[in-house]
Amino acid sequence: GEIRIPDRAAILIELAFHDTCDLDAVRLRDSFWTSGAMWGIYKGICQYFGTTPTWGFYSSEYVSDTIPSQLAPGEVRQVSITLRNRGVVWSEAKAFRLGAVDDSDPFTTETRHTISGEVAPGQTYTWTFNLTAPSTPGNYITDWRMVRDGVTWFGATVQKTIQVGGEPDTQPPSAPTNLSATAVSPTQVNLTWTASTDNVGVVGYRVYRNNTQIGSTTGTSYSDTTCTSNTTYTYEVTAYDGALNESARSNQAVVTTPATTDYIIDNPQATFTGTWSTGTMSVDKYGSDYRYIGTQTTETGTAVWRPNIEVAGYYDVFCWYPQGTNRTTAAPYIVYWNGGSQQINVNQQTNGGRWNTLVSAKPFSTGTNGYLKLGNATGESSLVVMADAARFLKVGDIDTQPPSVPTGLTANAVSQTRVDLTWTASTDNIGVSGYKVFRNGSQIGTSVSTSYSDTTCSPNTTYTYKVSAYDAAGNESAQSSPAVVTTPGDTTPPVISSVAATGQVGGFKVTWNTDEPATSQVEYGLTTSYGSLTPLDPTLVTSHSVTVTGLARRTTYHYRVRSKDAAGNESVSGDYTVKTK
Template identity: 30%
Template sequence: MSHVRSPLPALLCLTALLSACGRAPDSTPAAAPPTLGALDYGTSAPPGSKGGPTNTSGALLSPAWTANAAAKGKPPTNEFWSSIIFKRNAGNAYSENMFAHPLALHAAAGGLEVGYPKAMQIVGAPGLEKYQYPFAPDFTLGVSGLNSPDTKTDDWGDWTTTAAWSDGTRSLKATFGHGLPFVYATKTGGNAQVTFIAAPTVWSNQGNVLGVTVNGHHYGVFAPTGATWTVSGTTATSTLAGKDYYSVAALPDNSVATLNDFRTYAYTFVTGSQVSWAYNAATATLTSTYALTTAAKEGAASGSVMALYPHQWMNSGSVNTAYTYVSPRGQMKVARGVSSFTTTQKFQGVLPYFPDNGAANTLNKTQLAAYVNEANTSATLNPTGDSYWVGKGLGKLAELVPLAGQVGNSAAQTAFLDAIQRTLQDWLDGQGSNYFAYNSAWGTLIGYPQGYGSEEELNDHHFHWGYFIKAAATLAQYRPTWVSGATPQGRTWGASINDLIMDAANPTTNTSQFPRIRNFDPYAGHSWAAGHAGFAAGNNQESSSEDMNFAAALVNWGALTGNSAVRDLGIYLYTTETTAIEQYWFNQTGQVFPAGFGKPAVGMVWGDGGAYSTWFSGEKEAIQGINLLPITAASAYLGRNPAYLKTNYDFLGREPNSWKDIFWSTYAFYDAAGALAKFGSGAYTPEDGETKAHTYQYLHSLNAMGQVDTGVTADIPNYAVFRKGAARTYVAFNPTVGAITVTFSDGKTLSVPARQVVSSQGGTTPPPTCSADTTAPGVPGALSGSGVTSSSVTLSWGAASDNCGVSSYEVFQNGTLKATVTGTSAAVSGLNASTAYTFRVRARDAAGNVGAFTGDLSVTTQAASTAATLPGTVTSSGGAIANGTSRAFPVNVTSAGTYRLSVTSTSSLNSRLINVAFNGTNYDLAVDAGKTVIADFPNVTTGAKSITVTAKSDGVTLGAISGANLSAPTDPCAADTTAPGTPGTLTSPSKTSSSVNLTWGAASDNCGVGSYEVYQNGTLKTTVTGTSAAVSGLSANTAYTFKVRARDSAGNVGAFTGDLSVTTASGATAVPGVVTTGVGVIASGASRSYDLSLSATRNVRLLITNASSASSSAFTVTFNGTSVPLSIGAGQTIPVDFAGVGAGTKTVTLTANSAGVNLGKLEATTY
């Protein structure tokens, strides 16, 4: 986590994927974007999740924007300025530091703080250094007297934004962005005011124009013609001659000539920014245009001043001045008097996988076949975990599919394809525990289970979704009919994949479901990983290579589905970020990293610089390798500079201790024979997303083909050229359904059959066998029935095998088709009570072939239920109720009054959430294992009624349900309206790492307390009848807030007790291991402790990451009897070593020595 022609119309044919989008010529736009199907995804998060973006206190957030911004569409995230709209840090209503380059900015109550960082620092622990150009304000741009309670987003473009302030009397709007030396301001309610950090040197005063220097930085301050500036001490003010606009610009020097040059463009206000691009297949050329929209406040000047980053000016002829600016990305060069500029780059092609090179291949196919079999395991075939780790598992499977074909193992290939299809459909069908939920407030899809802040911080969507899209492209190649196959909601699987693309990289401007280009920053040339940018160092991105994996997946998916708009979107992302990575992550031209940094790469690019570190490890393999993986054929961009790859590898200073296959595969672009020697007999542990089969084939492919040759291009996007000595190898992939001839720029041609990868050295990948599939699916596994009622039954069966994948299952009832489903279960309803039915199931594939039936299953429904009598027992066993479903219990009420319903849980799980509805009233209740909850329902009349219980969490199983009439003519409480008193003092006598015991004093009530409601972090956790409760299912070393209130029999509720904050105990973490992914905020003077478990005496290294938005955080680490005071910069990871730590359980304590200590990941390793 932009793109098409100028201007950007709606080009993506997404939901209408195949029906409306043929393989159109490159100049033909595809159809309009989709509308999001209402039933395609969940609209709520699963129990225990956050439900969407939150701040650091855990509160759900809405976008901080004005009505003007809200009218534009869904809110952008993952921008350099996102901390304005996404207030991640609780207590900060303005912004964190924003690095637009050349300017850096920070919103405050009085306006916009502005600086021009030129002073470089190298900070961090030895070996984990970061270079940075930290923000320091030179002045605040504002309005006299402005004291706004917050800052909001008012408008935005692709790389510009407008922020808004208002205190009810005065208002300010300021526009700024990448490459703009100017900040443009409009105001109401007071004089324009620029407050400098120190008294400025005024070296030019032209009345309405000032040339000033402060902190060694030069600025122009521009008021309308006819206005004047009054400078007094550190403040410049102006009435603006009755106008409402002014601007300020950072100047390259302090000459009056430069000031007057910038004055020409000071009144041409930037109002928007947009990138467009065009891919010319014949010349393999990508042309990208970066355009500003402007409005002249006065004067006749057109255009503006645009400062270009190195990756831009190296590929553009638009620079027309000698002006330059300092930035963390190297020298920025200036184009003056322009409203746009273009860059032109060659696209080097993307392949889905490396080919079988025939006789030139140096691998042993028997060995490759053995490695394929070794990878064909249950663990590989069943990816588990959150959306990132399942994605990595899908990526692994996608790489194995062609390898199984190359060794002729059709059974393994089918197993790999089945696993991809099964997993994708499990996540995309909107059902079960793995699914995507659409958050309408933020216009985003969140995959559950979520990981690494993909929910509460909107982090890393492009990283996660890239693997899903890559796997889908593999299905599109081998099982093309899957793309148009129907989801349970009647859409297509291809449309669901396109929604993932829209979430991370929507290229259109007219969709109401997703913001435009969420992750990718067109001007910066790369994506930002953090949704909120809530750091003092600005936003950041760690794994540039996983960003490239996303782009390459779009190229292949778009090509295979005939969607040139998606394909060209991927080409734009891939080509642009290639040049950004070479400069800003790898410093390959030596123009970015400062002298003295001493590293060949950074693990993370920050807004203010770059760090040789990661969020998760301080090891060199992790820091360098996270920008290499995943290894795919699309990783060929790494091979554009093979000598650099040797430098990168050599900087490890030894052979890699981990991720060996990642480094060997990268090294092979420099020296494939040497990489094969390192691979040797294959005695190593593959990286989590790798297999020995893939690495073995990858190294041998490069050994046969040689190094990447960037001097030759092709007239199709899916190609690559290699050179070994004087001999070139030409490779191309044909994503279409008919044979094509690919022409290379040196005149070489290559005939490529449909959906094959072909090498000029010979050898082909066996073609997919599904285009004319006549093979029927196998028989589904054993058919069984469960949950039999008087009118329904749930059927389940094992998955059927098929060479091209099962598309649906047909359920027959008494010999007649009853239902068609895509999964391996079906709920059959509408049955008669006490009746025998016969069921059987068969599979159907995408080509329409049907397999044999299962054996018959006979099911007899239960007898018809009769209405229970109230008062009395409704049922002795309510049974299991699936999450989100309801069960109705008919009753006949014989006497009117207030009824108390008692519901007992027979589940083994605590805190199961249910809703009980009766007589027009309903209650949300939490019931523990084996416990009974009660709820009172007033004014119940006689006659036939129904009690409905709805499960609101998994694992709901009910026992007895009964009802008692509490009303009587002599009962003084029959019409009770008096609320109970407040319970006595709430305390916690004991706690563990996962539970807290609570006690409180009894509350008073005129008619007696019926129950107590226990709230956890503001949400009802459980309901009990006594004065104590055991709250379980908590996270270790986590602070929770509890409060309790009383409810009487009439339903009156009393006041809450005071809040009680309890921090759970730490569970011991085995060393080495990740202790926690987020320590969180620690108040000054407070501590947080964690237990570590060591099996033997070890030297222990603690790796601590700062997640604070402050420039540094001071705290003390106490472990093994030693206390170490530390000060850690924003975003930094530092190691702390403790030698000779004995076996057993040890405690590490983190004590804050300053305010604002907010720590991230804590990891314990050995050395």
């Protein structure tokens, strides 16, 4: 229907382009087409009241320019032209550009300058480009106008006559001063500086980060929004004029961005195993989508959210999921932190669309060792486990200060196989939990007191000991000064026991034992002077056996056994007799 109010205009508007039915929605989402419809309404109202429209479908209005009136031969000057859109939306996608009139210009071969983004009706747009003066002095005209390539030229013409002659501007601006940098967030640094001066005029400033240009500005401030958390940056700024003379660099401003302490990991950044589906329909999701998998009695799928912690501390861990009646009532979330873990079963049929606390104030070290895991082994049937987002929020500082270094370390070799150590206790801001003992660079044990006995030594061996202290947070001190000790050598011969002999035809067999590994040898003869010696068996054993052959039959022989340990200490048994057969 149409409503008419006496003495007032009434308009019934229906927006539909109707090239084809499937294009209606496309056109309505296209800003060029909708702005065309707006202009059509504007024109219709003007016609209704018998008024000529001020602006056409394609229209532009001159605002300003920085084109100079004079240039030296061969001089390069950066200029700008600013126009206001008075018609439909401009964009590069629709071939709207700033063009050199007649597609030529004596100052440049670049006759088209494009638009970034869109310029809506009423908005202004500034093109910045370089003009290079001809080498021959004289008066030259540069003129520019809006064009929709392939359709029409339109709007105001920016025309300037430039006198080419004289000497070019070769003097750079003064260097910017008082550059300061402020890290306002983990990813943003704000810069400010004092303006430069120039004999003609400063056009703008170039911003450098770690010696690489990252941007430019016409003012005396700049925001770098491309930073990384917990990172140190060095900034410098230069000024340049219309002739593109660039100043020396400003003073350096060094800044470190703060570390991230609040980590939100959405499901696209999580790691999945098994077959998960992607959903978008739930309105209480985090971000644009979520994952889900059917419940099982055994685990067939997992999701892991793993932050890269920059600052060690105590963290709260949260989960986010879209709720529903087909969700599990016992989603098995497991949080892993520095030195522990905990499983929390969550009912995903309620409390969806928000951060739900899983654990509070758990210690997380730097790096990626801590994480959140979710599986689908709930034991339920015909339900799904939802995996959406996780959050790790630092709520407290963790002890990062190590104890002091232990002092006064002494080492005493109390036996061939034992060294006793003592030292002076360390101190710590919270408390020393214990000490690590190192021998020749390798840890061999720990102690909660200020002493330690190393019972794994070898005789006649030199050892170097050091000790470090550690606290409950795992902070470890540097190692103490070394204590060097040599264990005494072995001077004790082996003890011989259980000597026995068995007569054999023309010989005999002797057996005996020693209390430590030793060699084997037998002395024998018809008297206690012996006179004969079996070949030395150098094998170090504790159970010995030697057979003597080539003797007279049915004769009594004297014998004794000899054994020597690894240190060269030798034992000789008493005299024994045996009769051959």
